[in-house]
Amino acid sequence: MSHRLPAAPWLMWVTDGRLAGGSGGGVFADALAEAAGAGLDAVQVRARDLPAGASLELVRTAVSAAGGRALVLVNDRADIAMAARADGVHLPAAGLPPAACRQLLRPGMLLGRSIHPPEAEPRGDDRGVDYLVFGTVYATASKPGIVPAGVEALTAACRATALPVLAIGGVTAANAADCVAAGAAGCAVQSAIGSAAKVSVAVAELKAALRSGWERRAATACTLNGRPYRLDGSLLLPELLARLGADPRSVAVELNGNIVDRRAYALTAVRPGDRLEVVRALGGG
Amino acid sequence: MSADDAFVIAGRRFGSRLMVGTGKYRDAAEMRVALEASGAEVVTVAIGRLNLDRPGERTLLDEIDWSRYFVLPNTAGARTAEEAVRIARLGRAVTGSDWVKLEVIPDPTYLLPDPVDTLEAARELLDEGFVVLPYIHADPVLAKRLEAMGTATVMPLGSPIGSGQGLRNRASIELIVAQAGVPVVVDAGIGSAADAAEAMELGADACLVNTAIAQARDPELMAHAIRLGVEAGRKAYHAGRIPVRAHASASSPLERAVR
Known part of the structure; x- marks a missing residue:
């Protein structure tokens, strides 16, 4: 159960x-x-x-x-x-x-x-x-x-x-x-x-x-990887990733349950209230 | 044994029948040399949240020359079919590969796969065009059901993940091998070279090994040993072993013994 x-x-x-x-x-x-x-x-x-x-x-x-x-x-x-x-x-x-x-x-x-x-x-x-x-x-x-x-x-x-x-x-x-x-x-x-x-x-x-x-x-x-992340207004995805220090080529981004195509990052805005997951490859079997 | 003992998954040919994981290594240098010594082409990775406290951190995976390996993202961490499908999609977005090692594990204590949700997730992922390699209990009926559905392999466990208990279910694995029309990859439980050889002698097409190499005292040496175990087991499988007899059978001609 x-x-x-x-x-x-x-x-x-x-x-x-x-x-x-x-x-x-x-x-x-x-x-x-x-x-x-x-x-x-x-x-x-x-x-x-x-x-x-x-x-x-x-x-x-x-x-x-x-x-x-x-x-x-x-x-x-x-x-x-x-x-x-x-x-x-x-x-x-x-x-x-x-x-x-x-x-x-x-x-x-x-x-x-x-x-x-x-x-x-x-x-x-x-x-x-x-x-x-x-x-x-x-x-x-x-x-x-x-x-x-x-x-x-x-x-x-x-x-x-x-x-x-x-x-x-x-x-x-x-x-x-x-x-x-x-x-x-x-x-x-x-x-x-x-x-x-x-x-x-x-x-x-x-x-x-x-x-x-x-x-x-x-x-x-917004909620970023399960934690609250303060946003003053909206932010384009490349800017957010840069703020996080994340390499856009090695991560994948899911916005409100949908994976964002890498080619669309520059057009994608993150807004307060959004649910965002930024993932990468890790060691695993 | 035919000269061409090709190992093919979903139309793709691989030169090595040993697949390796990238978890639990003590450091990047050990992993790099172990991967090299294993001769493996297929290398699995997990997909997880970026560490927001250290987003730019280099991980062990950053030390690997990925042009040399075929990356296989897994769905580790998924407790349900829904989570597995989500992780698989993220894995495809991260790695660019539509291959996925599907694992759905509801309980972290025993780490045993959920057959019902694995089946459900496999169906969805196949619909979405993934090449699905499902990790399952050594259940011959489930293996057939997955194969019929279109999975590229079946990956029965030898014993629980990371346990190093070897093959605790020889009979079931033999049945899976006997019935399978897709490659059978024994995944989980292999503790050393002997276990890998045993799995291959039973007729498994490949082995996937992580903990036994990563946590060995000398991962590089163990990676090489398990590679040889896989090769030895494969050759023995083709060579055809003698039947097991109840009694001795002399190797030397007793009728010409000098007495």
Whole structure:
């Protein structure tokens, strides 16, 4: 079975173990079902304080409540993700090395990883990782005393990887658009959904904010090899390749899904919102 | 053995029955001499994103004199038929060749090819005029289906990519060889010269080798050894081996023994 990442921009709800544990399971299931119905893309079940048995129950509850509408990712615990047939595992920064975790998972399961500044540079071992969560972006009550990294650091983290990066930490409907405009593929929130008076309203507002950020980004940047690339207006392809330092004779360019004939480069403009792939030959068997 | 033991794929004649990959080499110098020593003409490359942080970087491939080799782009990295078709088109745009080694590998742990999506991608690529060399499990039925569809070869694996386990599926490869009307290229799993010779003795038309050469302690020497293995295996295949007997059969005339 294959589990696909949601299309950007996407929204992840990171649960709080206390909220979800014990007798709160029914409340959690209702909230998750409501959130999934309102367009939530993924839930990351985090229940570090629970014993494994209770954790498993909680994740099973989440899988059933999500009903295939939202992905269910399990924080830290590959064993529980496997046992509950969740969609994947989210590794904390101090969790298993991704390669080691990947070996434990069924083929096709998703694997995410948290990265925190100052060591936010993606590590070399992100083979097998499907997405990253970068934070803390804004000041948040759930991480008191942590100096927020800010949106510029988020942009740098997104530039440094071709993996989708979700922004986390103090993200609300008021600033989610900024995160996406800065290069994030979406946001991960805790209290913005978990403490909301009405879960479905909170999810809808966050999703609307993500979409508006996505539109803003499409107006100022193209997506180049999976990463946002800032463009001020349009640019002819030879100029863009020259800016990149790429040799036009050794690359191929795909613009919005169509390969551009080399003879047509000089006539081809790249505009904000375009999806661009620049590829070359690499060693392979 | 006929003097003309031509190796022909899609109407194109090749002088060497060893094809080599360009992955996993430690440096450009090792790759250059290994390619030379292998005697190979067909050399595979992967297609991937330009490194935007170092777009002008020279890679190992920049050190190769491509006028001497026949470049065969692969679709490595494709997990589905759709991705494979996309990568094949990009490979054609990069290399200018409409030949493609088709590989569709959904799972990075075992690196086994997906037969359903390989078939689907092959159909699409053939429609688009590609010369398709599909990498497959040693499945004789799938091999026939691909051949009927019009693929230029079939490329069954001996064992998982990079494993060096040799031929773990002799019987299946023998069946593929027995039925095939297109060249059979054993791709993946060859660990040393003996494995290559074994594949050729079974009747494979060629071998594709990457890791066994690139990661050998001395890639140049191993490239030469595997070249000789391929040649030895081919000659033995033509020579016709003796049947395997349960008992000994004396080589010297026992009836005239001096006792």
